[in-house]
Amino acid sequence: MSSKQVNGLMKGAAILSATTLIVKILSAVYRIPFQNMVGDVGFYVFQQVYPIYGLAVTLALSGLPIFISRVVAEQSSSEAQIGTIKRLFRILLMGSIIIFGTLEIGAPGMANAMGDERLAPIIRITSWLFLLVPFLATSRGYYQGRLEMRPTANSQLVEQVVRVSLILIGAYVATSQNWSVYKMGSVVMLSAPLAGLAAALLLWKKFWPVMLNRTSPEIGIPTRQLLKRLLTEGIVLTLIAAMLVLFQLVDSFTIIRALQSHGLNKEAAKSVKGIYDRAQPLVQLGMVFSVALSTALLPGLVSAIKGKRMVEFQRLSHLFQKLSFALSTTITVVMIAVLPEMNRFLFSDSKLNVTISFYLLNIWLASMILMRNSLLQSMNKNRITTISLIVGITVKLLLNSVAVGYFGILGASLVTNLGLVVVLFLMSLDLVAKFFNFSASGIRFLGKLLVSNLGMLVMIFLVKMVAHHLCGDVSFSRLQALGVLVLGVGLGSVTFGLVIYKSRLLTLKELMSIPYVSNWIKKRRN
Numbered sequence: 001m002s003s004k005q006v007n008g009l010m011k012g013a014a015i016l017s018a019t020t021l022i023v024k025i026l027s028a029v030y031r032i033p034f035q036n037m038v039g040d041v042g043f044y045v046f047q048q049v050y051p052i053y054g055l056a057v058t059l060a061l062s063g064l065p066i067f068i069s070r071v072v073a074e075q076s077s078s079e080a081q082i083g084t085i086k087r088l089f090r091i092l093l094m095g096s097i098i099i100f101g102t103l104e105i106g107a108p109g110m111a112n113a114m115g116d117e118r119l120a121p122i123i124r125i126t127s128w129l130f131l132l133v134p135f136l137a138t139s140r141g142y143y144q145g146r147l148e149m150r151p152t153a154n155s156q157l158v159e160q161v162v163r164v165s166l167i168l169i170g171a172y173v174a175t176s177q178n179w180s181v182y183k184m185g186s187v188v189m190l191s192a193p194l195a196g197l198a199a200a201l202l203l204w205k206k207f208w209p210v211m212l213n214r215t216s217p218e219i220g221i222p223t224r225q226l227l228k229r230l231l232t233e234g235i236v237l238t239l240i241a242a243m244l245v246l247f248q249l250v251d252s253f254t255i256i257r258a259l260q261s262h263g264l265n266k267e268a269a270k271s272v273k274g275i276y277d278r279a280q281p282l283v284q285l286g287m288v289f290s291v292a293l294s295t296a297l298l299p300g301l302v303s304a305i306k307g308k309r310m311v312e313f314q315r316l317s318h319l320f321q322k323l324s325f326a327l328s329t330t331i332t333v334v335m336i337a338v339l340p341e342m343n344r345f346l347f348s349d350s351k352l353n354v355t356i357s358f359y360l361l362n363i364w365l366a367s368m369i370l371m372r373n374s375l376l377q378s379m380n381k382n383r384i385t386t387i388s389l390i391v392g393i394t395v396k397l398l399l400n401s402v403a404v405g406y407f408g409i410l411g412a413s414l415v416t417n418l419g420l421v422v423v424l425f426l427m428s429l430d431l432v433a434k435f436f437n438f439s440a441s442g443i444r445f446l447g448k449l450l451v452s453n454l455g456m457l458v459m460i461f462l463v464k465m466v467a468h469h470l471c472g473d474v475s476f477s478r479l480q481a482l483g484v485l486v487l488g489v490g491l492g493s494v495t496f497g498l499v500i501y502k503s504r505l506l507t508l509k510e511l512m513s514i515p516y517v518s519n520w521i522k523k524r525r526n
Contacts, residue, residue, distance in 0.1 A: 018153075019152075019153035019154075019156050019157055020153075020156065020291070021288060021291065022157065022160075023156050023157065023160045024284060024287075024288060024291060025285070025288060026160050026161070026164055027160065027164075027281075027284060028281040028282075028284035028285045028288075029281070029285070030164040030167060030168060031043075031280075031281040032281060032346050032347070033168060034046070034167060034168060034171050034188075035274075035278065035347060036347070036348065037168075037171040037172060037174075037175050038171050038174065038175065038181065038184060039181075039274070040270075040271045040274035040275050041181050041267075041270050041271055041274055042171075042174075042181040042184055042185070042274070043274040043277055043278070044181075044270045044271070044273045044274030044277065045119070045122070045181045045182060045184070045185040045270075046185055046188060046189070047248075047252075047273070047274070047277035047280070048114055048116065048119055048122075048252045048273075049119060049122045049123055049126050049185065049189060049252075050248070051245050051246070051248045051249035051252055052103070052123060052126050052127075052249070053126050053129060053189070053192050054242065054245035054248070054249075055242055055245060055246075055249070056126070056129040056130050056133060056192070056196075057129075058238055058241045058242040058245060059130075059133050059137060059238055060129075060132065060133045060136035060137050060140075060196070061136070061140070061156065062237070062238075062241040063234065063237045063238030063239075063240075063241045063242065064092070064133070064137035064141060064234055064237075064238065065136075065137050065140040065141040065144055065152065066141070066144070066237050067141065067229075067230070067233050067234040067237050068085070068088060068137060068138060068140075068141020068142065068144075068145065069140075069141045069142075069144035069145035070145070070233070071084060071088070071141075071145065071221065071226070071229070072084065072085060072141060072142055072144075072145025072146065073145040073146075075220060075221075077219075079219050079220075080219050080220045080221075081142070081145065081146070081220070082210060082213050082219075082220070083219035083220030084220035084221045084226070085138055085141075085142050085210070085211075085220075086211065086220075087220065087221070087222075087223050087226055088138055088141075088226055088230070089134055089138045089211070090223075091223065091226060091227055091230060092133060092134035092137060092138060092230075093134040095134075096130045096131055096132075096133045096134050097131070099127075099130045100127050100128070100130045100131050103123060103124065103126075103127035103130070104124055104127055107120040107121075107123040107124045107127070108120045110123055111123060113253050114252055114253055114256060115255075115256030115257040115260070115266075115269075116256060116266075116270070118182045119182070119185075121182070121186050122182070122185045122186050122189050125186055125189045125190050125192075125193070126189050126192055126193075128192075128193040129192045129193045129196050131193075132193065132196040132197060132200050135200040135203070135204060136155070136196060136199060136200055136203065138207075139151070139155075139200075139203040139204060139207040140152040140155065140203065142207065142210065143207075151202075151203055151206065151207075154202060155199040155200075155202050155203050156199070158195075158198055158199050158202055159195045159196060159198060159199035160195070162191070162194065162195040162198045162199075163191045163192060163194075163195035164191075166188070166190070166191035166194060166195065167188045167191045170184065170187040170188040170190075170191065171184065171188060173187070174187060174188075233382070235386075236382040236383070236385070236386045237382070239385075239386055239389050239390075240373055240377075240382070240385055240386075240389070243366065243369065243389060243423075244280075244283070244362070244366060246389075246393050247393065247396055247416050247419060247420075248280065250393065250396045250397050250400055251273075251276075251400065251412055251416075254397075254400045254401045254404065254412075255269075255273050255276070255400070255404055255409070255412055256269050256270065256273060257401070258400065258401040258402075258403075258404035258405045258411075258412075259272055259273070259404060259408070259409065261401075261404075261405040262404060262405050262406075262408050272352070272408075272409050273409070275347075275351045275352045275409075276352060276355060276356070276359075276409050276412065276413075278343070278346075278347055278352075278356060279355075279356045279359035279360060279362075279413075282335060282342070282356070282360060283359065283360065283362045283363055283366070286331045286332065286335055286360065286363035287328075287363055287366060287367060287370075289327050289331065290324060290327060290328055290363075290366075290367035290370055290371070291370070317375055320371060320374065320375070321371060322445060324367055324368065324370075324371035325368070325371075325449070326449055326505065327367070328363060328364045328367035328368065329364060329449065329453065330449075330452075330453060330456070330496065331363055332360060332361060332363045332364040333453050333456070333457065334456070334460070334489060334492065335360050335363065336357045336360050336361075337457055337460045337461070337488075337492075338460060338484070338485055338488055338489060339353055339356060339357055339360065340353050341464075341476060341481040341482075341484045341485050341488070342481075342485060343356065344475070344476055344478060344481040345478050345481040345482045345485060348478060350475070352409065354410065355409050355410045355412075355413050356413075358410065358413035358414060358417060359413040359416065359417075361417050362416060362417065362420060365417065365420035365421065365424055366420060368424055369420065369423055369424050369427060372385075372424070372427045372428060373385050373427065376427065384426070384427060384429075385427060387426065388422075388423045388424075388426035388427045389423055391422055391423070391426060392419040392420060392422045392423035392426075393419060395415070395418060395419045395422050396415055396416060396418075396419035399415045399418070400412060400415045403415045445505065448499075448500065448503040448504075448505045449500075449505065451499060451503065452496050452499040452500045452503065452505065453496070455495045455496060455498075455499045456492040456493070456495050456496040456499075457492070458495075459488070459491045459492045459494075459495045460488040460489070460491075460492040463484060463487045463488040463491060463492075464484060464488060467480070467483070467484045467487075
């Protein structure tokens with residue numbers, strides 16, 4: 001590969017990474033004004049069906065395109081790529097029709113299993129997105145396999161902007177017209193297939209000639225072999241990408257009935273579930289940096305292991321662990337420390353602070369799982385991740401109703417944490433001996449990180465104490481809560497930064513290994 005091709009590849013990967021982060025931020029942020037417009041019960045209606053949408057998006061955006069791109073890249077000629085992609089499209093089209101039909105027919109049963117039969121029409125509307133999965137996944141995977149990242153990046157951005165715009169417009173109209181929350185849910189969920197259609201039209205404007213290209217039916221990977229790989233490699237990648245969505249899906253099917261067994265009536269259970277669901281966009285926001293870190297460092301890990309540069313791989317893996325641990329720990333600590341004020345500012349009240357605080361531990365747990373998955377993925381060990389996820393989700397499924405029935409909604413947070421702990425533990429078994437550093441330097445690192453976080457926490461709580469003293473016993477207004485957030489997080493971050501700078505939490509050599517940070521350091525030194 002020429003230097004010009006390498007430069008083009010890196011530029012395309014950077015564009016795709018940046019777009020993915022923008023999409024994730026949009027996906028988390030829009031739910032805050034949406035909840036403010038539709039209220040807790042309206043948010044509950046949306047979030048109950050959201051995991052079904054999330055699975056379709058995972059198939060169309062990350063899981064299947066990554067698998068397809070690998071298959072396309074393996075082919076020795078353009079004709080073989082086209083022949084293979086056509087077969088994959090037919091397989092996926094058949095699969096998507098089966099899923100669509102199952103959801104359309106089974107929507108009443110699924111809604112009843114969720115404890116709310118009025119969700120059936122919303123499930124049916126969401127199911128239409130699955131019909132677009134073959135069009136989105138094959139075109140994205142084809143271009144990524146040919147190292148063309150712009151089509152995927154552009155389609156991601158168009159899809160998310162269209163969807164978020166339609167959701168917020170729909171919520172505004174529903175609120176102004178006093179529609180029921182279920183009618184509102186049907187209208188805003190219509191945004192999913194419409195946004196998917198917009199993205200598909202954008203992609204297929206260029207991709208259509210590829211599908212019309214005449215190729216010999218024998219060229220490329222045979223259908224049976226493709227189906228086998230799809231059901232193994234493709235499912236593995238999809239499970240990894242859909243981890244938190246699958247945990248949310250278990251909540252959708254278990255929480256409402258479990259809350260009723262705990263003593264709440266149906267309407268109260270809906271409201272409590274809606275408040276509990278506030279935690280999900282907060283977790284998404286908290287994980288943005290972890291996703292960015294994994295995206296930035298994974299290519300270096302893969303390159304090192306493919307080139308059999310094991311010393312470099314060991315160095316990058318240790319750096320990856322340190323950065324992931326430090327970032328996720330600090331973000332989790334900060335968000336839990338300021339949760340009462342954040343809850344009030346974003347959602348107008350401070351309900352279920354304890355439950356949401358426990359749920360925010362997902363930031364640390366999921367970030368650690370993401371880091372370990374990147375290490376395993378770089379070594380082509382996806383089966384360990386799959387088994388770990390299946391076991392963790394099974395734990396969630398078996399214990400969720402019991403825990404909620406006994407502890408109330410707090411039980412759902414606790415069991416989600418337990419399921420993720422199981423996943424993390426099982427994924428770590430194969431990595432501990434190879435990559436985890438229990439040396440004196442590792443212990444010093446943990447000590448420095450602990451002191452840094454304690455200093456930050458002290459500053460945050462000092463700001464909160466002063467604010468409470470000035471305001472008396474009256475609850476903060478949203479504006480006052482914002483002031484406490486800005487001052488607390490701002491001064492706490494400065495304190496944290498000073499401590500890690502003075503303690504040299506990361507060495508100069510480690511900082512120089514981080515993409516973008518190394519460029520900034522070089523410019524400063526020049």
